[in-house]
Amino acid sequence: MSIQGQRLVRGADVAHAAGVSVATVSLVLNDRRNVVLSERTRDRVREAARRLGYLPNRVAQSLIQGRTRTMGVVLPSLASSFVARIVDGIGSAATSAGLGLLLAHSRHDPESEDRQLEILLGQRVEGIVIVAGEGTLPTLGRRLDRLQQSATPFVVVDDDTHGHRGDCVVSDDLQGMDLAVAHLASLGHRRIAHLGAGTATSTARARQDGYRAAMTRLRLRVDRDWIAGDAFRSADPAASLMCLLRARRPPTAVVAANDRHLAAALPSLLAAGVQVPRDLSIVGYANYDFASYLGLTSVEQDPELIGAKAFERLRSRIEEGPSKPTRIRMPVRLVLRSSTQPAFLRA
Amino acid sequence: MSIQGQRLVRGADVAHAAGVSVATVSLVLNDRRNVVLSERTRDRVREAARRLGYLPNRVAQSLIQGRTRTMGVVLPSLASSFVARIVDGIGSAATSAGLGLLLAHSRHDPESEDRQLEILLGQRVEGIVIVAGEGTLPTLGRRLDRLQQSATPFVVVDDDTHGHRGDCVVSDDLQGMDLAVAHLASLGHRRIAHLGAGTATSTARARQDGYRAAMTRLRLRVDRDWIAGDAFRSADPAASLMCLLRARRPPTAVVAANDRHLAAALPSLLAAGVQVPRDLSIVGYANYDFASYLGLTSVEQDPELIGAKAFERLRSRIEEGPSKPTRIRMPVRLVLRSSTQPAFLRA
């Protein structure tokens, strides 16, 4: 194998230099202690290897050993900091484990994601983490089919639609929504509405379910028109939010399924003369970077931990072989800021 | 090669099913048109391959062809959105080119980065993009030595300290600073100071140089105490900024080397009763997500494009072999927001 035409040092070169066979070189460098080798030979080989700058070819190793020590990650894009931080967690875990990480970028395109997946499978990665993306979600099923057909262990992150078919790691949206609603309720709010993020993703649906469950648990009534933006891919969060405020019994607080939606809706809120939190308490979700600058109370996930957990799950799945799929829900926490205040302080 | 103990389909299996030799399978599937094969045989092979779900083993392909069709990326962490977006650009380009991307995560640790680099080299990646990180910068040189010794093409991103030894892609900090200073000057500001980001990174130094150059070009005097935070890794941007305001001739505007530093310093500015932009116009650098929420005028880079460019450079370096290193500076643009106003409007 060569790079730039220049032939790289092979085991045979080291063997020649040390006056031994290639087998011996391999034995020495992999420190196989069960086979007897004299200290003198070991030293000679190590010295020759060092002198020649010998680095064993992992491609050949993979081929003969039947394992690549590499994991694959499929993702739509790294533009979202949530995804990037998940991959950060995966990468960090991979580094600790001494495993390689092969990235497959679908750019939100299902066809492209299929192709990238084939590359990963061709490369014989030992396991695959799929980070769900809205654009590629509808066809996720066929890729899982492909993975199961090829018997490659996988874990899906940030979507549990296919949780019955394989492992997945998601953040605990029910808990998150419960924290958010309970916080508002503890401030005396009773009329709490939900600004959803559509029903296209399992997270968006889970958050909506979580909102309902929390309201029920706290014995708070949910008006029919208190759930906004539940259309497929709610186009305009601002319009949805303004719609909420024109409800028959207008809410005094809103929990959103996503910081971004909320942030996008803020300007029109202010334009309509609605002051936060005086007239309306709001709670976001995801705790994006900008939430702290907006003073937005938000449910915080831990993407790095989600990634690390997914990696860990994948490793034990590889070790232990097929078994019942597990659905892992990672805990979240509520970060209090200035966008919420007691209901009795309202104007 | 097997995954989960289950033997995968090999070319030999397809050959057997189609009643031909392995050679023929390879010839058909790679569509070698220079060798004559009957249409009937081609169809039989393709059909058998499809039926058995045959996916050629890229590991074996790499070994025999002497090329892996894979690039490596070395980075400190994906927690920074700037780095994540650069990697996004690289990944997107790799996807287009049909190349694999192997990620090496150093977690800001030089030793770890060395180890990861060895993994990439062992894997025989065809080229490596190194995304510079402050923690691993001091020892970057020895890694470049290693790369040159192994004759692996590389490109360094976001640092040009070693620009004489190899290709690098950075954003044009001189231009960025010139834009920022010129904008303030056009608003009538004459006393413009610089909040630096230390001198540890070549970007921080370049921005400081850019500030000086711009001031000189516009024939504006720079007071000795107008450059703050130029100590190694300026610990406290807030203190540095307040220090600037206590200068003998206090500036009416500040250009920062980094949005983050500026954002971190804002609270103490407000606490001191300094209003932006009434008392002080400020310009940031990097245009982070939060800049728009702060209404911060900022110099915007294009990390995705930087990544794409680095990838492209690497590819042509691989094609064309060794030649003079090139230092690529990517253009930036100024995003105007509400943190700057004409000097004559000052209180």
Next chain:
DNA sequence: GCCGTTGACTGAAACGTTTTAGGCAACAGA
């Protein structure tokens, strides 16, 4: 001097491809 044992190393197969020289029919022309 013969036999068994131990210690030190090696030969060769194997992994799954690609590549190229060449084999072998079939057929045409002499």
Next chain:
DNA sequence: TCTGTTGCCTAAAACGTTTCAGTCAACGGC
């Protein structure tokens, strides 16, 4: 019938490792 020629396909080597059965010398015991 012999001799090319053409069309189609294959055998075998090669890539750079790892692994294990096996070789070979030295040595000790009798």
